[in-house]
Amino acid sequence: MTIRVAAVGDIHMGPDSEGLLRPAFETLPDCADVLLLAGDLTRHGTPQEARVVCREVRDLPVPVVAVLGNHDHHDERPEEVTAILRDAGVTVLEGEAEVVECAGGRVGIAGTKGFGGGFVGRSAGEFGEPVMKEFVRTTRRSADSLHAALKQLDEEDCAARVALTHFSPVADTLAGEPPEIHPFLGSYLLAEAIDTAGADLAVHGHAHLGTEHGMTAGGVRVRNVAQPVIRRAFNVYRLDGD
């Protein structure tokens, strides 16, 4: 049996983009069992922008599972944004897991926003000024929560497990971004969590100039689904559920 996962990130909705994605989203039942939103759903994380997102996804015939991105934190009201999205039926994950029943089997989604720090050999260390240590600890906490969520799904008899983040777990999918800013685009700690806990697919956004395809050191496929990268309303990945 096949599980069909649709995903997009970085849709950056505002009042002027209302209704742009809804026509494509309404076709989802034809091609997908679940829609994943990989963060940066808004531009500034305001309740007004969150309500625009809600109108794009409310009452869709497929479940919608999301993580927030850095833009969704900008107004410093992520809890309010989360509550507004949940009221519209969106499952918003932050260090949590969700199981969706699909025709092809149960798909488990573990989600967290993630954070930066960089990649092996070129990464920030938990050292020095308090703000620097807190930067790295923020990523570590996020990665730990992703690991725990994936391990929880391992007990849930899922046909497939997907790791959903906003920041990237690998540098592969950042190709096209200036290498100097890679530490602000993701962290290997997320990939290490994915590889040690196990997953069938990792989906992220954040890197608008990156590339779609990548893989963790442990061999898990990674897909950057930032809308500017995939150049569509969403992409669909078909996973073998056996």
Place this chain on the structure above:
Amino acid sequence: MSDPGVQNVEYRVAHLQDRLAAEELGELGVRAEVRAGAVALTGTVPSAQCRETVLRLAREELAGLTVHADVVVAQTTRPDHAEEL
């Protein structure tokens, strides 16, 4: 202008990028780079209105400079095929 720092193209591009990130657009990954004496803007934004805002801010910050705007609006069509994994 008397302040040579204000006239330096590199700092003017940096100030444009600061405004693109901090003002109504939010940081949308639009790049501005000096090429052959002109400033090239590249990136993908979520709406036509956002694109107009990028161009307006560029005109304000880079007045007197040639600006090449290759900023495009994100596409919103559904995919015509799935990827088999």
